[in-house]
Amino acid sequence: MSKERRYQNEEIREILELAGRDDVAQPESRPTADGLTAAELQAVAGEVGLAPERIAQAVAEFEGRGELVPPGTTLGLPTSIGRTVLLTRAPTDSEWELLVSELRTTFRAKGEMSSAGGLREWSNGNLHAFIEPTPAGYRLRLTDSMEGALVVATLAGGFFFAFALLILLVLLGKDDAGARFVVPAFFSIIGAGLIAGSRISLPRWSDEREAQMQHIASRAIALIAPPTSHDFETDTPIPRS
Numbered sequence: 703m704s705k706e707r708r709y710q711n712e713e714i715r716e717i718l719e720l721a722g723r724d725d726v727a728q729p730e731s732r733p734t735a736d737g738l739t740a741a742e743l744q745a746v747a748g749e750v751g752l753a754p755e756r757i758a759q760a761v762a763e764f765e766g767r768g769e770l771v772p773p774g775t776t777l778g779l780p781t782s783i784g785r786t787v788l789l790t791r792a793p794t795d796s797e798w799e800l801l802v803s804e805l806r807t808t809f810r811a812k813g814e815m816s817s818a819g820g821l822r823e824w825s826n827g828n829l830h831a832f833i834e835p836t837p838a839g840y841r842l843r844l845t846d847s848m849e850g851a852l853v854v855a856t857l858a859g860g861f862f863f864a865f866a867l868l869i870l871l872v873l874l875g876k877d878d879a880g881a882r883f884v885v886p887a888f889f890s891i892i893g894a895g896l897i898a899g900s901r902i903s904l905p906r907w908s909d910e911r912e913a914q915m916q917h918i919a920s921r922a923i924a925l926i927a928p929p930t931s932h933d934f935e936t937d938t939p940i941p942r943s
Contacts, residue, residue, distance in 0.1 A: 707788070707838055708737030713764070717743065721752050721760035761924050762790075773908060774849070777856065779901060780908035781849040783913040787922055789840040793832060797925045798822055804921045805831055808914050831918070842913045842922045848907060855900040862893030 707718065707843035714737075738746075740761045744754035793801060802815055802824050813826035822833040828847040833840060866889035873886070 782847040784845040787842040859893040859896035
């Protein structure tokens with residue numbers, strides 16, 4: 703049997719709040735030094751006047767928030783972003799199809815589906831969604847990267863700056879001073895625009911992707927049935943494509 707997730711005191715408090723009781727204290731009938739599993743939380747739900755089903759739903763909502771992977775940066779700008787969401791089981795074929803439909807709608811991209819054994823993947827360029835087994839169950843892993851776009855924009859901007867400087871050096875030896883700065887200034891503006899555009903657009907892209915991934919994480923939890931005590935005590939076989 704896979705190792706069960708154990709929730710610590712602060713996490714238990716948040717789960718109880720999500721279950722609709724933000725005025726309750728930490729359950730005291732069981733020691734929590736090592737944390738409580740979801741099944742143990744359900745077992746002590748009666749102590750705070752909550753049905754085990756509400757605890758199961760709150761656990762699902764708590765896990766549905768996922769974990770934001772620290773963004774990768776290049777030249778001080780966010781260029782990669784990711785989020786992982788723990789799942790109690792692998793999605794069925796129909797649930798996976800619904801999740802892919804949500805991915806296509808949210809990211810406005812058709813993408814491509816693939817599967818190998820218990821692994822599932824939806825991808826569109828650098829944007830990926832994986833369903834993967836873990837020691838404790840399964841997870842949805844979302845990743846995206848714009849590092850290539852930043853490198854291209856920076857190199858292109860540098861090229862235009864270098865080209866402008868070369869033209870300026872050539873024109874400095876000419877007698878016609880009236881228009882000698884027009885062409886290099888034009889290429890300098892293009893280079894500056896490329897570099898400035900990436901510095902403005904990448905933080906906006908990062909914020910948008912984070913919100914989209916949070917939405918997909920919530921939808922994944924909603925599509926997969928909330929965990930019960932049975933779900934946390936047994937392993938569910940991975941469906942085959």
